[in-house]
Amino acid sequence: MIKKSFLVFFMAAFVPFVCKAQKFATKKGNIKFEASVPSFEEVAAENKTVSAIFNADNGEMAVLALMKGFRFKVALMEEHFNESYAETAKYPKAVFKGSLENFHLADVTEKPKQFKITGELTLHGKAKKITDTAMVSKSGNTIIITGDFMVKPADFDIEVPSVVSKKVADEVQVAYSFSLDK
Amino acid sequence: MKKRRILIISGILMLVLVAAYYFYFGFLYKDARNIESEQPAYTITAETLVKDYETDRVKANSKYLNKTIVVLGNVNESDSTTLALTGGVSCSFDKALAAKTGEKIKVKGRCIGFDELFGEVKLDQCTINQ
Numbered sequence: 001m002i003k004k005s006f007l008v009f010f011m012a013a014f015v016p017f018v019c020k021a022q023k024f025a026t027k028k029g030n031i032k033f034e035a036s037v038p039s040f041e042e043v044a045a046e047n048k049t050v051s052a053i054f055n056a057d058n059g060e061m062a063v064l065a066l067m068k069g070f071r072f073k074v075a076l077m078e079e080h081f082n083e084s085y086a087e088t089a090k091y092p093k094a095v096f097k098g099s100l101e102n103f104h105l106a107d108v109t110e111k112p113k114q115f116k117i118t119g120e121l122t123l124h125g126k127a128k129k130i131t132d133t134a135m136v137s138k139s140g141n142t143i144i145i146t147g148d149f150m151v152k153p154a155d156f157d158i159e160v161p162s163v164v165s166k167k168v169a170d171e172v173q174v175a176y177s178f179s180l181d182k
Numbered sequence: 183m184k185k186r187r188i189l190i191i192s193g194i195l196m197l198v199l200v201a202a203y204y205f206y207f208g209f210l211y212k213d214a215r216n217i218e219s220e221q222p223a224y225t226i227t228a229e230t231l232v233k234d235y236e237t238d239r240v241k242a243n244s245k246y247l248n249k250t251i252v253v254l255g256n257v258n259e260s261d262s263t264t265l266a267l268t269g270g271v272s273c274s275f276d277k278a279l280a281a282k283t284g285e286k287i288k289v290k291g292r293c294i295g296f297d298e299l300f301g302e303v304k305l306d307q308c309t310i311n312q
Contacts, residue, residue, distance in 0.1 A: 027272055027300060028264060049274045049306055051299045068248055068294035069306055075214040082248075092243055092295040 022056035022105060024143045024180035031065050031176045035153075035169040043077065043168055045070040052178045054143060059103030061119070061145075063096040063178075085158050086124055094123035100134060100145075112137040117147065124156040141182045148175035217292050217307040220250040228255030228269040235296045235303050246293040246303075252311055257285045265289070265308075270301055273308040281310070288312075 029050030035043045047069040054061045067088035072078040082088045098119015107113060112135040121130050134147035150171045153160055160168050224246065231253055235242040255267030260281045264274050273289045281287060291305030 025300075027297075027302075028274070049272075049294065049304055051297050053299055062299055064297055064299045066295040066297065066304055068292075069304070075212050076210060078214070089243070089247060092247060093298075 022182070024054045024056060024182055025052065026178050026180045027051050029063065029065075029176065029178040031070075031174065033070075033172050033174045035172040037167055037169050040167040042073070045072045045078070045081065047071070050176075050178070052145075052180060054145065054178075054180050056103070056105040056143065059100035059115075061096070061098055061100065061117075063176075065094045067092055067094060067123070085153070085160065091124050094121065096121045096130070098130070100136065103136075105138075108136050108138045108143065110137055110139055112144075112146070121151070124158050126156040128155050143180045144178070145180065146175075146177045148173060150174070215250075215292075217250050218290065218309045222252040222290060223249040225252040226254070228253050228267040228271040231293075231303050232270045239296055243295060247295055249293055250290065251293055251305070252288055252290045253305065254288050255286070257281045257283050257287060259283060266302070270303065271305065272297065272300070272302045273305045275308045277309075279308075279310060 028048060029052045030046065030048050031050050032044065032046045037043075047065050049069045050063060050065040052061065052063045067086055068082065070078075070081065072081065096119055098117060100115040100117050103115055114133050115136055116131070117134040118129070118131045120127050122128075128151070130149060130151075132147060132149040134145055137144045150173055152171055153168075154170075231246070231251075234245070253267060253271055253273075255269060255271060258266045258268045260266070260279070260283065262278045263276075264272065265279065265281050266272050267287075267289065271289075273291055288311035289305065289308050290311045291308035294304050294306050296302070297304050
């Protein structure tokens with residue numbers, strides 16, 4: 001009997017906290033990547049339809065980018081990216097699951113603050129650990145998370161044929177920007 | 183005799199130029215797809231599209247991915263560049279749009295896949311079909 005009432009007390013005390021989890025989300029996140037080589041044509045693409053969910057209680061973050069949503073300026077480049085390199089029909093999405101270390105919402109202001117971000121990026125059927133820094137700021141009920149990092153196509157088993165390998169950089173710069181609403 | 187030779191050479195030259203032109207603009211720098219003017223591969227309701235994705239993602243991808251489709255549904259929520267249809271279809275527009283919540287509409291766009299985070303099918307380069 002005591003146990004039962006304790007349980008009720010326990011639930012009454014903690015359930016409101018669980019329900020109040022501060023989740024922020026967006027469906028219009030932005031990811032750009034660039035693998036240009038100087039004096040050759042720009043190799044860059046942008047995806048403006050990236051989904052992201054951020055839990056401000058523990059700093060956990062999940063990002064999902066549909067590969068077909070990456071758009072290039074040159075149609076043939078987009079075709080090659082989809083068909084030959086990233087094989088987007090077979091691997092339609094890129095997923096990042098990770099967290100911002102020591103994140104406390106109270107520390108975040110309108111001025112961007114640096115946080116360490118770690119997690120796993122999965123694309124083209126391969127996963128890779130990413131450790132980098134992200135800038136976080138707040139504007140009203142919106143949390144803005146931005147940053148950039150470098151990846152190698154080889155890390156994800158993406159082969160760039162030798163014919164064009166001179167025109168595509170070995171390291172790809174990925175920049176992201178999410179405005180997450182409560 | 184000389185005249186004929188000039189004619190042949192200039193003829194060949196013309197052919198080479200035309201071939202180069204088509205290689206350049208028809209292949210290397212061909213125009214990107216214009217989803218708005220493309221004939222849709224499928225015309226379906228938002229519910230059917232989402233159900234197809236929930237039943238079998240791989241099969242649905244091979245059927246809809248990268249295809250131009252027309253989706254019928256009711257506007258659940260919208261802002262200046264995106265709108266969501268009831269049932270779980272998220273549509274992104276390149277141009278600003280105006281849609282009323284609850285309104286029944288037809289959206290034409292390119293299917294880019296299923297978003298597991300929100301449980302929605304996503305379309306991009308959308309336009310509202312009258």
